[in-house]
Amino acid sequence: MSYERKGRFQYASKADIAKYVSDALDDIIFTMGMSKDIRLHAEIGFRDVRPDIWLINYNGSPVGFIEIKKPSRKIMNDPVVAGQVFDYLKLLESFYGIEFQFGIVSTYVHWRFFWLSGTDAEAQQNIITSKLPSADQSPLLKELPGIPCYDDNVKNLLCIKVIQSSDALQTVEKREVHASRIFTLADKNIILAIVSILYKMVSSPRYKVNVADLSRSYIQLDEKSWHWEGLPKNLSNIKFNKIPRADAKNYICLAYLGSGAEGLVWLATTTGGVGCVVKLAKAIKPISAWKDDQNTESQTRDKMEEEEFNKTLSHLKTEAKHWMSLWGFKAQAKIIGGQPALVMPYIKMCTDDELDNNNEIKAAVNSTIKQMARKGFRHNDLFRRHVGIYWKEGILHALFVDLSDIKEDKEEDAIAYMVKKLKI
Incomplete structure (x- = not known):
């Protein structure tokens, strides 16, 4: 960890800091x-709930995160930063089943470690084990819906029953995080502290998450904003046989399904229990050359964000x-959670074995x-995961x-192209 010149840390942007932090962590992980x-x-995130770096285990499951900040006198005690950290930790807990959640905030010259209140005992442990547990290869979710039926008069509806847990969530807890002391590069214990937190991230037990469970916290969205909330108490099941009404305004994200070409894809439901899939546009990333304290550049950024917003919605x-x-389905492009989104029917995705x-x-x-x-088209970015x-x-x-990437093509050429892409 030696990106200092003549005693002064050199950087031009937050992207530079992220590079220094990433390189330092890669060195520690390798050593x-x-x-x-x-x-x-x-990659993984939700709207602006997107830490700069996720830490994942070797089978791709998130186990922790790093949020990068520019150095300042108060940044490590900033309530806004604490709020961001709380949301990241809740994602780890509620969507990925991490029992003991840890995160890192770093300016490179300063480091601080965060966790939720239920992780206090584990946070105080200083023991670093010599052998890490094998990563759980099982799916994160206990249940995803099966094959839906989109008939008008279907008798056997595909639905998920909401688990009525004995420890049902009454209210989402206070937005509170606990934290370590602030470490500096000059601290002789900084490397050991980072190694310790990495071991704790990887070693945390992980439980499978129920899709619909009254004891879980969920991301609930309206047109302009979002918040953490439990499922409606009167919701008994979630049905997957139609698309939500066009005037539906409130959605609940149930499970993260992955990323598409233009957004992050979530299994979702309306508050009335109509299941669907929602693709939320990716968060607009800042250009590394921008400086937060320059008014003209800030105005330029706002204009570019508005242009990008309208372009994405289009x-x-x-x-x-x-x-x-x-396909004959009425998907809906609309504003959800203050950003462009696409509401689609739930479709059971195929495995390689099935194909x-x-x-x-x-x-x-x-x-x-x-x-x-x-119809004169081909899917120009077709993979098996799209079937x-x-x-x-x-x-x-x-x-x-x-x-998002559909091209006009001659019928024979389109068939040959898609058959080759899917290897069927």
């Missing part, structure tokens, strides 16, 4: 022989049109390829998601 146990990642509206023209060995699914996928090609299935009128149908 301690932890490269197979933990690594840095920067793209999502186009994607919604593709959902209707290709290789299930003849009924393979036939449905081939039919979908031909259907799309007949989903659903029932309608007793027939198994397939469709492709992530429709």
Whole structure:
């Protein structure tokens, strides 16, 4: 950890600091022989609840985070930073089942470690074990919905029953975090402190998360904002047989499903129990050359963010049109949580094994390829992870998601292209 020149830390932007912190952590992880146990990642997040760096184990599950800040006299005690940290820790707890949640805030010259109140005992431990536990290879969720049926008069609705836990959540706890003392680069214990927190992150037990559970905290969104909240107490099940009404304004994120070309994808429900999938636009990242204290640059950033906002909403509206023209589903591009979003039907995504060995699914996928090609289009960014299935009128149908990159093409060329991409 030696990115100092003549006793002064040199940086031009927050991006520079992030690079220094990442390099320092990579060095520590490598030196301690932890490269197979933990690594840095920067994708998963929710709107502005997106730490600069996630720490994940080798099977891709988040175990902790690092938030980067520019050095200042008060930054490590800033209530706004504490609020950000609380949200990151809640994501680890509620969506990823991390029992003991830890996070790091760093300016590179100063480091501080944070946790939720239930992790106090573990935070005080200074023992570093010589052998880390094997990462749990099982899914994060106990249950995802099966294959939905989108018939008007379907008898056997696909639904998830809300677990009525004996320890049902009554209110979301106070927005409070606990923290270590502030470490500096000159502190002789800084390396050991970082190593200790990394070991605690990787070693924390992880439990599988129920999709719908009254004892969990969830991200609830309206048109302009979001907050942590429990499920409505009168909600008994979540149904997956139709798309929410166009005038629905409140959504609850149930599970993180992954990222698409233009956003982060969540299994969600309305407060009335209509299940769906919501794609939230990715947070707008600051340009590294901007400086927070320059008014003109701040105004330029606001203008660029507005332009990017409108551009993203326009793209999502186009994607919604593709959902209707290709698959007959009324997806909705709208503002949710203060950002562009796309509301889509829930579709059961296929596994590689199903695409290789299930003849009924393979036939449905081939039919979908031909259907799309007949309409003069191809999915220009098609991978197996984009293939989903659903029932309608007793027939198994397939469709492709992530429709942000659709190209016109001749029918024969489109078929050949998509068959090759899916290897079927």
